[in-house]
Structure formats: structure tokens, C-alpha cells
Amino acid sequence: MLIITLQPAVAEDIIRIGVTPGVYAEILEQVKNVAVAQDLKLNIVVFDDKTRIDEALAQHKIDAASFEDGPSFAANRQRYALANAGSTVTLPMAIYSRQLSNLTQLQRGASIAIPADAAGAARALVLLQNFTLLTFADRAGLHAKLADITSNRLGLKIRQLPRERLYAALDKVAFAVIDSNDAARAGLYPARDSLGIEDARSPWQGVLAVREADRAQPWVAQLVKACHSDTVAHFILTHYQDSVRRPW
Structure with a gap:
């Protein structure tokens, strides 16, 4: 077009x-x-x-x-x-998994994947904080980085990958955080396929x-x-x- x-x-x-x-x-x-x-x-x-x-x-x-x-x-x-x-x-950005049917099954020390770019990583970290998996310094706001994390209660191993590799990573990690456009291209839909989804507001x-x-x-x-x-x-x-x- x-x-x-x-x-x-x-x-x-x-x-x-x-x-x-x-x-x-x-x-x-x-x-x-x-x-x-x-x-x-x-x-x-x-x-x-x-x-x-x-x-x-x-x-x-x-x-x-x-x-x-x-x-x-x-x-x-x-x-x-x-x-x-x-x-x-x-x-909405959302959490997708091939290994878990809900987030309560997440094991200590599990590997997860988030976008590597700064904007995508910040948005993913905010989502993970909303699901109480992480906390980070208030000063980070909407620009959070891995260095801003102050609590990782399950000791999750966070891998940062290019957006185009996140879907393929679902075979190797407990879950991946993928934005709406990339998920749609992979045939995933947040309301149907995700374990956790970003709030409308x-x-x-x-x-x-x-x-x-x-x-x-x-x-x-x-x-x-x-x-x-x-x-x-x-x-x-x-x-x-x-x-x-x-x-x-």
C-alpha cells in the first residue's frame, strides 16, 4: 500500500x-x-x-x-x-509462553526474553513490574533498564533479544514479552494467547x-x-x- x-x-x-x-x-x-x-x-x-x-x-x-x-x-x-x-x-504488549499455562508455574531462576531496544525493554519491564515479577527504581519511570531493577523475586534470567527473534525464543525460554505488531505477525493475539496483557490505560x-x-x-x-x-x-x-x- x-x-x-x-x-x-x-x-x-x-x-x-x-x-x-x-x-x-x-x-x-x-x-x-x-x-x-x-x-x-x-x-x-x-x-x-x-x-x-x-x-x-x-x-x-x-x-x-x-x-x-x-x-x-x-x-x-x-x-x-x-x-x-x-x-x-x-x-498491548503481552507475555507469551510455550512452556507455561499461567504465571504461577514460573520457576525460580527461569530464563525469559524481552526486547533488546531501549523503548521495548522499558515497556516490557513496566509490564513485568505490573505482574509483580520485578521492581525497579521509581526514578526510572517509563525508561527503565535492567540496571534499574531493585528486586527480582524469582531470580529470573532476563535475556534481551532483537524483536524479530523473540517469537523463535519461545522454544528456549519460559516466556517472552512481545509487542502487539510483532505478535500479530507471528499469529499470536494477546487476548487469546497471552499469559499477561498490558492494561488498556x-x-x-x-x-x-x-x-x-x-x-x-x-x-x-x-x-x-x-x-x-x-x-x-x-x-x-x-x-x-x-x-x-x-x-x-
């Missing part, structure tokens, strides 16, 4: 929303249908390269964006004058971004209302069976 986005605005009364292919684009199609009843016209612009979306928003090539989680958005605010208009959905919930200068525009409130409508909620629940979660 390739959509060229570097073009002039299509019309002043049409709101252009940048998304990535897959879940965000699918949900925005439902939002688009709801918005019509509010006299809000949406044009969904799909980007193959997500790194171009915030720049396109800042340069007025689109009017809103729905593709990134909270920490990623916060990091990009240092480059662009963007505002968080509201939450979208959470694509995770700090990594998705962000509906707009330009700071547009934050108070009436169409922004209309767009958020459409995103949080009962129709969209029903679609998310029935289409994804809680493998995509609603923080609203």
Missing part, C-alpha cells in the same frame, strides 16, 4: 488524518463513518513510513495523526509543536495528535467524539476481541 501524502490540502472542510496501515487505518474507517453524521468529513491518509507522519502534520500536509503511543509522541514534541487531543487505542496507549495551534478548533472535539463513539467501541470489541484495547 502506498499513498503519496506530499500534496496540497484537498479542501478546507475535509480533515486529513495520517495513519499507518493495519489497525489504526481500519479503526479510522469506522470513525470516518461516524463523523459523517456530525458533518465532519475525514480523509484517511495511509503512510507506509510512519517516521514521515509527524513531520507531515507539522507542515500542514495533514491535519491530525493516529499512529503512535504516548512516549513516542512525547519524544516527538521536542521537534514539532503538536498536541495530544485524546486517546485512541492500546496495542497503559501509558503506551495511542495518541490522537493535532497541531498545537489547532487544539481548540471545534473539529478536534468532533473528531475525538467520533473516535470515542459507541459504534467505534463496538467495532473494536467485536473485530479484535480485546487484542486491541480501549483506554476510554
